[in-house]
Amino acid sequence: MTDAQLTEARWTHVALPTGDLDAAIDFYTTMTPLTVVERFSDGAGRSAWLSNAGQVETPMVLVLVSFDAEQGGELGLLRPFAHLGIEVPTRDDVDVAADRARDAGCLHWEPRQMPGPVGYICALTDPDGNVVEFSHGQKVFTSVREKWG
Template identity: 50%
Template sequence: MATRLTHLALPCRDLDATIAWYEDHTAMRTFHRRVDVDGEVAWLAEEGSEFGLVVVQSFEARDLGEPQTILSPFAHLGFDVDGPAEVEAMAERGRAEGCLHWEAEQLPPPIGYLCALTDPDGNVVEFSFGQSQEAFGS
């Protein structure tokens, strides 16, 4: 049996804020959105990617207003960027926005140069250079 990882689903407390954060900080764009009986869901992906992020806001979570943190303190989403300057820029942006989680630093191969921010729910999102799919054998 062949399997392929297609998506990661995360709960969120504010779907609009979560969509805006990922569309503003990454190349991901919303390609599907709907309202169900229990809440709202949006699917985001980068153009041409076979992997997506599904964010789900239950009406209960929205009404409680509490962060829906799943990926923390180390669990995280990882995004590859084009160079060290982009890692630095993302770290500076995170610092300015109050969402910097890990300062930019160089780590040994295959990790590379990275920093991490937190999304509106406190999930850790890494931005790295030198850690592309080659590290995973693709």
């Protein structure tokens, strides 16, 4: 692979604070398709970048940050409706995500069919209280690719 250069402004990440970085990494790598790209540590705390494996063309990263000075502060900024969205190929994928979350005690919304453009959804709650939505039929991925692809 050649060194790709950034040639224009690009949306690259969303950063969320976490009270337990290891628990947050475990949640996102177990309950979602995200994998760890990088880990960092310095005098202020620790962080990790997570993304879809092989997402090279248009990298998008979830940055989880645990600042030592902020331990014990209020976390879980994405609630009750604000959320991270993950689009899946089938309705069954939504149901599987809900089943895993139900078993883990972190199901936020039961699977439900919503009017367009929302589609079939469920949501999970991460260890800090943030909401992660799984959707099928929302067509965010397809719509953006059709518009600019």
